[in-house]
Amino acid sequence: MWTLVDSDAVPLWRPKAAAPGATLVFSTRRGGVSPAPFESMNLGLSTADSREAILENRRRLLLASGLSLGSLATAGQVHGARVVEVSDAGHVPDCDALVSSTPGLALAVTTADCMSLLYRASGTRTSPEAGTTTAAGAAHAGWRGTADGMPVRTLEAVCALGRCGPADVEVHIGPCIRGCCYEVGEEVALRFPGAAVRRPGPKPYLDLPTAARLALAAAGVPATAIHDTEACTACEPYWYFSHRRDEGRTGRLWGVAAVTR
Numbered sequence: 001m002w003t004l005v006d007s008d009a010v011p012l013w014r015p016k017a018a019a020p021g022a023t024l025v026f027s028t029r030r031g032g033v034s035p036a037p038f039e040s041m042n043l044g045l046s047t048a049d050s051r052e053a054i055l056e057n058r059r060r061l062l063l064a065s066g067l068s069l070g071s072l073a074t075a076g077q078v079h080g081a082r083v084v085e086v087s088d089a090g091h092v093p094d095c096d097a098l099v100s101s102t103p104g105l106a107l108a109v110t111t112a113d114c115m116s117l118l119y120r121a122s123g124t125r126t127s128p129e130a131g132t133t134t135a136a137g138a139a140h141a142g143w144r145g146t147a148d149g150m151p152v153r154t155l156e157a158v159c160a161l162g163r164c165g166p167a168d169v170e171v172h173i174g175p176c177i178r179g180c181c182y183e184v185g186e187e188v189a190l191r192f193p194g195a196a197v198r199r200p201g202p203k204p205y206l207d208l209p210t211a212a213r214l215a216l217a218a219a220g221v222p223a224t225a226i227h228d229t230e231a232c233t234a235c236e237p238y239w240y241f242s243h244r245r246d247e248g249r250t251g252r253l254w255g256v257a258a259v260t261r
């Protein structure tokens with residue numbers, strides 16, 4: 001479903017086939033203007049990078065996605081599980097996911113190892129054509145948010161807004177740290193199903209996408225509607241920022257979802 005298009009000035013993960021009525025992208029670290037250690041497509045204003053560089057990166061990323069800086073909604077991201085419905089541009093504090101049915105409004109979540117999840121609902125009750133996008137969502141979920149149910153909470157918000165059931169929702173998993181690299185403590189591992197934890201030695205390794213996939217499937221999302229980039233941020237320094245690998249001195253990636261104008 002997903003492919004990393006690296007032939008453009010701004011390399012992006014894009015769906016191989018356009019989802020009807022939705023814009024969905026995941027960024028990489030390539031194609032921006034920021035210097036080391038934020039080189040180059042750093043999208044996170046919480047970093048020590050220059051604000052001008054970050055805003056230029058955001059402008060480029062959104063332009064390459066067919067979206068604009070003036071129609072951007074971002075989440076405060078506090079490792080919680082609160083979802084907020086938005087219909088206007090702006091920064092929404094104290095939440096980790098945004099959902100919207102407003103055409104052209106770009107919902108962006110910021111990550112550098114945590115999981116970004118994008119949602120597309122194709123409700124049939126309000127849509128003139130079955131299959132057309134009625135709502136979109138973007139969620140940030142690290143281990144805490146995933147353990148606290150963020151993947152399903154966002155699903156529920158997208159279903160309510162899009163007037164559809166979980167069988168009408170696609171969920172997309174962006175580049176994040178995975179079971180190959182994500183060593184965690186036992187107290188963290190114990191909060192997840194065994195299938196999401198790898199035990200190659202004494203320390204457990206957590207696979208957040210597997211945890212999300214299991215929770216979403218149990219909530220009614222068809223397995224065939226969960227699409228994963230399968231990219232690990234910690235494994236690929238050329239393409240991704242990784243908070244853990246880079247010991248905190250790094251940039252931020254974006255997952256962006258919008259109902260198409």
Ligand SMILES: [Zn+2]
Binds near residue numbers: 177178232
């Ligand atoms: Zn890895």
